[in-house]
Amino acid sequence: MAFLEVKDLRKNFGDTNVLKGVSFEMNKGEVVSVIGSSGNGKTTLLRCLNFLETPDGGLITVDGAQIFPVETTNKKKSQCNARFGMVFQNFNLFPQYDALENVTLAMNLRVENELKERKIKGAEKKRLRKEAKEKNEELAKSLLSRVGLADKMANYPCELSGGQQQRVAIARALAMSPDILCFDEPTSALDPELTGEVLKVIKGLIDEGRTIIIVTHEMGFARNVSDKIIFMANGVIEEIGTPEQIFDHPKSENTKAFLAKADEQI
Amino acid sequence: MDFLTVTQSLLEGFAVTCLLFLLTLILAIPLGLLIAFCTMSKISAVKGTFKVIVWAIRGVPLMLQLFIVYYLPGMLSPTGLNPFGRLDNFLYFNLGIDNGGALIATLIAFVINYAAYFSEIFRGGIESISKGQYEAGQVLGMTKRQIFFKVVLMQVVKRIIPPMSNEIITLVKDTALARVIGVIEIIKVADMFASKAIIWPLFYTGAFYLVFVGLLSVLFNFIEKKLSYYKV
Numbered sequence: 001m002a003f004l005e006v007k008d009l010r011k012n013f014g015d016t017n018v019l020k021g022v023s024f025e026m027n028k029g030e031v032v033s034v035i036g037s038s039g040n041g042k043t044t045l046l047r048c049l050n051f052l053e054t055p056d057g058g059l060i061t062v063d064g065a066q067i068f069p070v071e072t073t074n075k076k077k078s079q080c081n082a083r084f085g086m087v088f089q090n091f092n093l094f095p096q097y098d099a100l101e102n103v104t105l106a107m108n109l110r111v112e113n114e115l116k117e118r119k120i121k122g123a124e125k126k127r128l129r130k131e132a133k134e135k136n137e138e139l140a141k142s143l144l145s146r147v148g149l150a151d152k153m154a155n156y157p158c159e160l161s162g163g164q165q166q167r168v169a170i171a172r173a174l175a176m177s178p179d180i181l182c183f184d185e186p187t188s189a190l191d192p193e194l195t196g197e198v199l200k201v202i203k204g205l206i207d208e209g210r211t212i213i214i215v216t217h218e219m220g221f222a223r224n225v226s227d228k229i230i231f232m233a234n235g236v237i238e239e240i241g242t243p244e245q246i247f248d249h250p251k252s253e254n255t256k257a258f259l260a261k262a263d264e265q266i
Numbered sequence: 267m268d269f270l271t272v273t274q275s276l277l278e279g280f281a282v283t284c285l286l287f288l289l290t291l292i293l294a295i296p297l298g299l300l301i302a303f304c305t306m307s308k309i310s311a312v313k314g315t316f317k318v319i320v321w322a323i324r325g326v327p328l329m330l331q332l333f334i335v336y337y338l339p340g341m342l343s344p345t346g347l348n349p350f351g352r353l354d355n356f357l358y359f360n361l362g363i364d365n366g367g368a369l370i371a372t373l374i375a376f377v378i379n380y381a382a383y384f385s386e387i388f389r390g391g392i393e394s395i396s397k398g399q400y401e402a403g404q405v406l407g408m409t410k411r412q413i414f415f416k417v418v419l420m421q422v423v424k425r426i427i428p429p430m431s432n433e434i435i436t437l438v439k440d441t442a443l444a445r446v447i448g449v450i451e452i453i454k455v456a457d458m459f460a461s462k463a464i465i466w467p468l469f470y471t472g473a474f475y476l477v478f479v480g481l482l483s484v485l486f487n488f489i490e491k492k493l494s495y496y497k498v
Contacts, residue, residue, distance in 0.1 A: 093402075096420045
């Protein structure tokens with residue numbers, strides 16, 4: 001059984017069918033790149049996996065556990081969320097927190113939730129909270145060092161370049177130790193000279209064997225790092241295969257046309 | 267009438283002004299936030315009701331609202347007695363507070379009125395925060411409450427300081443309206459001098475307002491500067 005299984009995933013916005021039955025699977029440690037022109041459902045697919053959109057139909061299982069459909073109590077929803085991490089095109093860092101706090105915030109809040117759930121109170125709560133906070137800070141520091149920002153931990157997002165902000169966002173997503181990390185066009189909002197530093201960090205994660213889904217327009221990158229390429233058109237997976245199959249021997253006319261266009265731009 | 271005596275009398279009136287200002291501010295902010303959430307409610311009945319309430323409160327002069335709050339309960343009660351008048355007596359004979367009933371009526375009218383104005387400022391601030399901030403919180407497993415208090419709120423605060431400072435400065439001067447239902451605030455005190463043909467204390471009150479508003483402006487500048495380390 002594959003690690004992630006998506007079956008017949010559907011999503012409508014009003015009368016527009018954005019996802020018309022998307023099915024694919026991936027194994028642990030695999031890297032899947034999703035390519036295709038804008039407006040064909042790539043981002044919506046990622047957003048459905050992260051529960052930023054509620055699918056209208058279909059099935060999602062991770063590691064054998066069904067995470068959609070599921071009774072949507074808030075608690076369950078946040079547990080499902082924990083399976084996936086998301087890095088956004090526009091970073092979405094929290095502007096009032098410095099880089100380190102951006103990474104630790106959600107971790108610390110998770111600790112609060114756990115303490116509340118276990119009904120721990122008083123001095124014990126204080127002690128556990130302090131311990132957890134110290135641990136979280138250590139982890140956050142090591143993650144920020146790993147994305148090359150050891151010297152920027154006390155900087156606020158407005159003091160960082162786009163590439164640096166995106167690297168903080170990656171560290172922030174990693175901090176929650178998701179099973180599957182999703183990237184939604186992580187370099188599309190960056191100046192060309194800054195994309196390299198972000199792609200390098202992503203490449204590092206891939207080399208570690210992380211399970212990653214990446215929506216991207218960086219064809220060269222997708223080809224080099226992916227185990228599988230998904231080409232989406234009109235809300236369905238038009239073609240899926242290894243990078244060689246998709247880039248060198250595309251079967252579908254749509255894929256051919258898209259790749260020819262992408263080549264032209266280069 | 268010498269300068270010092272007048273100053274002392276005006277200061278007593280100004281204490282009432284300041285009390286009214288502070289209490290209104292403290293109570294209208296949470297109420298305004300509550301109204302803001304109601305006007306953003308997904309339940310259309312709640313949303314509609316509160317939109318109408320905000321419209322009505324912002325659409326009627328504050329002075330009229332003072333009269334309504336002060337006189338209407340008495341007119342509706344079967345005994346025909348004004349509860350604020352009775353409160354006046356009660357507070358005077360038991361605690362020695364003069365005009366307490368009128369002050370409370372004023373406070374009620376002011377809090378409701380300012381909460382309505384604040385609510386629109388809050389709504390604007392909350393709605394101006396990008397969806398991405400909520401989504402980032404959500405994918406990081408935060409609860410809705412955590413997203414609001416830990417992520418959104420400080421950004422809203424930064425955004426709303428300029429419009430809030432406007433409203434708050436207006437509030438300082440609106441307190442002068444309280445005299446229409448008998449609250450003895452600073453202008454009322456000056457007016458009592460004026461009725462004895464001593465006009466200058468009336469102009470002198472301006473200095474009190476100017477100093478107070480000046481201090482507030484310094485405070486707002488300070489807060490804005492304090493929050494300038496991040497950009498929303």
